Amino acid sequence: MEEKISYIGGWIRDTFGIFMNELRMVVHDNGVMLIFLFAGLVYPVLYNWIYGYGVVDEMPVAVVDNSQGSYSRRYIREVDATREVAVAFDCVSMEEARRLMEEQQVHGIIYIPADFDTRLNRMEQATVSTYADMSTFLFYKNMTIASNKVMLDEVHQIQTERYAAAGYSGADAEQLIQPVQYDEFLQYNPAISFTMFFVYMAMMMILQQVMFYGSSTLAGTIREQGGSITAGFTGHGMGRIVLGRGLAYFLIFVLLGVYGTLVVPTLFHLPVHCPWWEMLTLLLFYVADIIFFSFTWSSAITKRETVLVLLLFVTPIAVFLTGFTWPESSFSPIWKVLSYVFPSTFGCRAYMTLSMSGTITSIAPEIRALAVQTVVYFVLACAAARVEDIQKRRTAPGVVSE
Amino acid sequence: MKRIYNIVRRELYLWSRRPIYLIGSVGVMLASALFFLTFFGKGMPEDIPIGVVDRDRSSTSRNFVRQLDATQLGKVVLFDGITEARAQMERGKISAYVIVPEHFDEDIQAFRCPRMGVYVNTMNPVIGGALAYKDILTMVNLTNGAVQRQVLRAKGVSEGEIMARIQPLVVDAHYIGNPGTSYTYYLCNMILTGILAMSILLVVSYALASELKFGTSRQLLALSGFSVSLAVFAKLLPYTLLFTVLGTILQLVMFGPLHFPLNGSVWSMVLAMLLLVTACEAVSVFIVSMVPTLRLSVCISALYSVLGFSLAGFTLPIESLPVAVRGMSWLYPLRFYYKFYVQEAIFGTGFAGWWTSAVALMAFLLIPLVGLGRLKGAYVNQNYPRN
Numbered sequence: 125m126e127e128k129i130s131y132i133g134g135w136i137r138d139t140f141g142i143f144m145n146e147l148r149m150v151v152h153d154n155g156v157m158l159i160f161l162f163a164g165l166v167y168p169v170l171y172n173w174i175y176g177y178g179v180v181d182e183m184p185v186a187v188v189d190n191s192q193g194s195y196s197r198r199y200i201r202e203v204d205a206t207r208e209v210a211v212a213f214d215c216v217s218m219e220e221a222r223r224l225m226e227e228q229q230v231h232g233i234i235y236i237p238a239d240f241d242t243r244l245n246r247m248e249q250a251t252v253s254t255y256a257d258m259s260t261f262l263f264y265k266n267m268t269i270a271s272n273k274v275m276l277d278e279v280h281q282i283q284t285e286r287y288a289a290a291g292y293s294g295a296d297a298e299q300l301i302q303p304v305q306y307d308e309f310l311q312y313n314p315a316i317s318f319t320m321f322f323v324y325m326a327m328m329m330i331l332q333q334v335m336f337y338g339s340s341t342l343a344g345t346i347r348e349q350g351g352s353i354t355a356g357f358t359g360h361g362m363g364r365i366v367l368g369r370g371l372a373y374f375l376i377f378v379l380l381g382v383y384g385t386l387v388v389p390t391l392f393h394l395p396v397h398c399p400w401w402e403m404l405t406l407l408l409f410y411v412a413d414i415i416f417f418s419f420t421w422s423s424a425i426t427k428r429e430t431v432l433v434l435l436l437f438v439t440p441i442a443v444f445l446t447g448f449t450w451p452e453s454s455f456s457p458i459w460k461v462l463s464y465v466f467p468s469t470f471g472c473r474a475y476m477t478l479s480m481s482g483t484i485t486s487i488a489p490e491i492r493a494l495a496v497q498t499v500v501y502f503v504l505a506c507a508a509a510r511v512e513d514i515q516k517r518r519t520a521p522g523v524v525s526e
Numbered sequence: 527m528k529r530i531y532n533i534v535r536r537e538l539y540l541w542s543r544r545p546i547y548l549i550g551s552v553g554v555m556l557a558s559a560l561f562f563l564t565f566f567g568k569g570m571p572e573d574i575p576i577g578v579v580d581r582d583r584s585s586t587s588r589n590f591v592r593q594l595d596a597t598q599l600g601k602v603v604l605f606d607g608i609t610e611a612r613a614q615m616e617r618g619k620i621s622a623y624v625i626v627p628e629h630f631d632e633d634i635q636a637f638r639c640p641r642m643g644v645y646v647n648t649m650n651p652v653i654g655g656a657l658a659y660k661d662i663l664t665m666v667n668l669t670n671g672a673v674q675r676q677v678l679r680a681k682g683v684s685e686g687e688i689m690a691r692i693q694p695l696v697v698d699a700h701y702i703g704n705p706g707t708s709y710t711y712y713l714c715n716m717i718l719t720g721i722l723a724m725s726i727l728l729v730v731s732y733a734l735a736s737e738l739k740f741g742t743s744r745q746l747l748a749l750s751g752f753s754v755s756l757a758v759f760a761k762l763l764p765y766t767l768l769f770t771v772l773g774t775i776l777q778l779v780m781f782g783p784l785h786f787p788l789n790g791s792v793w794s795m796v797l798a799m800l801l802l803v804t805a806c807e808a809v810s811v812f813i814v815s816m817v818p819t820l821r822l823s824v825c826i827s828a829l830y831s832v833l834g835f836s837l838a839g840f841t842l843p844i845e846s847l848p849v850a851v852r853g854m855s856w857l858y859p860l861r862f863y864y865k866f867y868v869q870e871a872i873f874g875t876g877f878a879g880w881w882t883s884a885v886a887l888m889a890f891l892l893i894p895l896v897g898l899g900r901l902k903g904a905y906v907n908q909n910y911p912r913n
Contacts, residue, residue, distance in 0.1 A: 158825050174847055179846065280694050282695065283691065283694065300674060301640055308645075310648045321649050400738040429732060431827065435560050437724065440717060444565060451574060456567065476618070496577070
């Protein structure tokens, strides 16, 4: 019994010692502090600021109106009235409009052919041509939304006029024109802004990447100086080392997490529809996961600077694997499997869902995935520490634990 | 000349001794190209899951569901209740859902104008919800058209007139520089170039600062006859070549066998790549001169280059960023490469369109001059912490 108690006591003492030691190393390493503080504290604000507005309003377009009739003028007026597009130039020819687009003074062209009004007056079908600048998808989106909205509205008006001419008016005409009606509800992001779509993902991604690059840099430093993350505790169970080190990061990253997922979004009025303790629950799972994820993968890092040089390109890949833009349902099987490697895949989705729905039950599958990942990565991190310890003892047989 | 040759030889020897240089450039680009060029599949998502709550279960409503399912873009997932559909949408499993009301069929026949509910998750402004929304609206309008057609046919109106009645106005949309609105074409060009820029900054900063860490900087200066500009120039020569070749291969693959749209000449793009490579190297030299320690200069290069993806302007256009951030974008060679690319690849305007961007990229080459003296001091005295 005594032995057991002293074992537990020793275990706790060791864990605490490792915890304090790791914290001390983090604080004294200015490279790691730069990553933690700058990326962890400044990036969340910076990204919120950069993407703060997130929509393109009144995108300038050029208009070439060869018809110059009442229908064409009404069409142009209505396009100009949309939020998405503003008619900036009235051009006499397509050449002129094209030149404006090439000079990037406008990002779209609306061309109305000469027979536009004639055809509409003759009750025939008329065509409007639009040309969108594809250098950014948001330009194309604005152009499409504006021209389609106005087109639908015009169709409705023209049909009403035509049915009126045929003797149908009021409710009768309405029933004929739109026998099926619909109410649309654009949920969660009614302005279709870039901000929410990008920032939610970025906040969680920053946590994972900062943890990974920071802790790998530190582990690399220790190994480079001939040490080992198991130094001083060689031969003991690896659980206390992994847990003790993990605890140090847990403390730092829960704080950074609260800052990045709750404080900063609140400052920038980003909707987070859940109570703070639910967000904290998600954070506890996510932070534990990213810590053991980082420990596992950083076991291959032997030099301090190599991790950034060799692995920074993983960041954009992990970003796309969260499925925040290209939908998960369109992933090919290989990339789907790869996406399960990263905690961010589940973390980002869970954060987005939780912020939108506001109930923790809706992210149960993601929490479960994070928990499974945590256990797997914990075991792997312990195994990696064990392997490192054995190698260390083999190469330096003289070194014995204290 | 002899000096330059000697320094280049020494650099190539270093490459063979430390794998980080080649893995950090060739390896990184290979892995990223493999990922991004295959990730977006055909460039447009297909079979986006769209939920339908069919409360009518008539032939008309089933027909609507079938039609929606048959579109290239959508794939219908049927739900029994709204609660379930809503939960699935919150979880991101479906991008939108439609509620077909009870007595849908009856109401249409009797012209009582049934109302459908269209719920869209618009979190994703580019694809996903936005596309599903477009798909659903098209189907609703087609259904309307079908009903009108029936009525007009019964009245004996001719087919041509029917079309003009149902759809008096059509929009004929053209997409300049990306006719198929492909996501691959839009993103891969700039993301892969962005990763290349990032890799240049990291590898070159590493190369320059590792001279300090390993204490070999005096040896390098001795080879150059104690001229720091010659040392830096010769040392970076093999990197310039390596990265320009890598970038050119990337461009040739994209514009060649992968058929990325290119309205201008591929050689102009190669020129842009060369300018981008040298501009990024210049930024790297500047960073190392200002912070001549390996770990800090690599960290700063990393922190700096990650923001390049946002500030180049290919995601959110520069015009809709806050004013101060617009100024920050001037610090990024990638921003000017992007402007160059828009002019040459999308509009094909040639020299008249991109010369300003080319000049801006060349202006980056002046930046290192600020810090070369400082770098020389560091190289000679090695008086900065090595770690």
